[in-house]
Amino acid sequence: MSENIENVVIIGSGPAGWTAAIYAARANLNPLLFEGADLQEHYDLGRGPLGQLAMTTEVENFPGFPSGDLSAYLDNAIDDSLRQYMAPHQKHGVSGPELMELMRQQAKNFGTRVITDDIIEVDFSERPFKLKRLEGDEWLTANSVIIATGARANYLGLESESKYKNRGVSACAVCDGALPRFRQKPAIVVGGGDSAVEEADYLSKFSSVVYLVHRRDELRASSAMIDRIKANKKVEIVWNHVVEEVLGNDKDGVTGAKLACTADDSKKELEASGFFLGIGHTPNTDFLKGKLDMNDAGYLKWTIPFRTNTSVEGVFAAGDVADDNYRQAITAAGTGCMAALDAERWLGSQGLH
Numbered sequence: 498m499s500e501n502i503e504n505v506v507i508i509g510s511g512p513a514g515w516t517a518a519i520y521a522a523r524a525n526l527n528p529l530l531f532e533g534a535d536l537q538e539h540y541d542l543g544r545g546p547l548g549q550l551a552m553t554t555e556v557e558n559f560p561g562f563p564s565g566d567l568s569a570y571l572d573n574a575i576d577d578s579l580r581q582y583m584a585p586h587q588k589h590g591v592s593g594p595e596l597m598e599l600m601r602q603q604a605k606n607f608g609t610r611v612i613t614d615d616i617i618e619v620d621f622s623e624r625p626f627k628l629k630r631l632e633g634d635e636w637l638t639a640n641s642v643i644i645a646t647g648a649r650a651n652y653l654g655l656e657s658e659s660k661y662k663n664r665g666v667s668a669c670a671v672c673d674g675a676l677p678r679f680r681q682k683p684a685i686v687v688g689g690g691d692s693a694v695e696e697a698d699y700l701s702k703f704s705s706v707v708y709l710v711h712r713r714d715e716l717r718a719s720s721a722m723i724d725r726i727k728a729n730k731k732v733e734i735v736w737n738h739v740v741e742e743v744l745g746n747d748k749d750g751v752t753g754a755k756l757a758c759t760a761d762d763s764k765k766e767l768e769a770s771g772f773f774l775g776i777g778h779t780p781n782t783d784f785l786k787g788k789l790d791m792n793d794a795g796y797l798k799w800t801i802p803f804r805t806n807t808s809v810e811g812v813f814a815a816g817d818v819a820d821d822n823y824r825q826a827i828t829a830a831g832t833g834c835m836a837a838l839d840a841e842r843w844l845g846s847q848g849l850h
């Protein structure tokens with residue numbers, strides 16, 4: 498291998514990217530990982546470094562991290578002779594940001610080199626592949642690439658919604674919900690899936706009331722989440738309604754929303770200081786358009802069943818960027834592992850490892 502050609506470049510820093518890095522580093526592939534640029538516009542779009550988990554609170558469903566008093570679990574389950582060497586001594590389960598920092602550190606411990614920058618353009622037309630960074634003019638070269646850029650939250654696309662972004666409009670209740678402007682005031686959450694239900698539940702800790710506005714008469718969320726939200730007295734579900742306009746003014750930002758009923762022609766207005774979106778996600782594949790096969794929604798296609806191969810040999814995809822179905826931290830981590838193993842085997846088959 499030439500000195501200047503990277504063996505494996507990983508793009509993305511969610512559970513898929515870090516897991517790919519851990520496996521690639523342990524396989525002596527000396528991976529280089531681009532974790533994304535530290536830009537406010539990325540955070541505004543919900544695609545900052547460390548991915549979507551960095552914008553959540555406690556993670557209850559990642560195996561190995563039970564919710565509740567983690568210290569007590571370890572104290573009870575592990576023999577004292579081993580327990581003394583174990584961290585953490587904390588009274589809560591792992592949070593999203595903690596989990597991501599732990600994965601990042603684990604990847605670095607095995608030698609992953611991390612660059613806080615974006616890859617903005619790729620040339621996969623010949624090997625070695627070429628990758629262009631946001632900073633600087635030079636192109637990197639790489640024998641193999643793992644794409645793990647994830648997905649970002651969707652917005653409705655209303656003019657009034659853009660007008661009040663960061664002035665009451667947010668796609669991340671967990672990031673913004675505790676801000677003073679939302680405390681003890683009504684909030685609106687749009688959507689009927691797990692994200693919307695989770696956001697509504699979370700906001701109910703701060704808001705006087707949360708209106709969960711859904712366009713149908715049935716939630717898409719998992720049954721456990723539905724049970725929880727229906728039992729939450731501070732959440733009122735507004736069935737069969739879509740948002741026509743986010744209401745507000747220059748002084749206060751968001752003041753409410755105008756809704757239209759999907760079951761009849763009626764309209765109504767809700768008062769609220771916060772307007773939160775929970776209406777699904779878009780994969781971060783803009784820089785890959787025309788370079789790799791994607792489905793209609795822009796998710797990368799795996800070209801071999803249960804392998805992470807993309808339409809270009811030597812380029813692999815892991816995590817939400819190639820998953821419009823499961824989209825869980827654990828599935829992202831799993832496919833990150835698969836992508837690293839697939840890359841390792843492919844490099845071996847090319848005599849490059």
Ligand code: NAP
Binds near residue numbers: 689
């Ligand atoms: P989702 O399941 O695709 O749900 C999106 C919701 O938004 C749907 O209810 C949809 O309505 C609604 N919607 C979409 N476009 C809309 C529009 N333009 N106007 C009004 N409503 C609109 O997305 P998600 O909730 O982000 O969940 C994605 C995946 O992540 C799922 O697999 C979910 O299980 C997972 N997730 C898991 C957790 C957890 O386990 N704690 C938390 C969050 C997400 P319709 O129902 O009418 O289509």
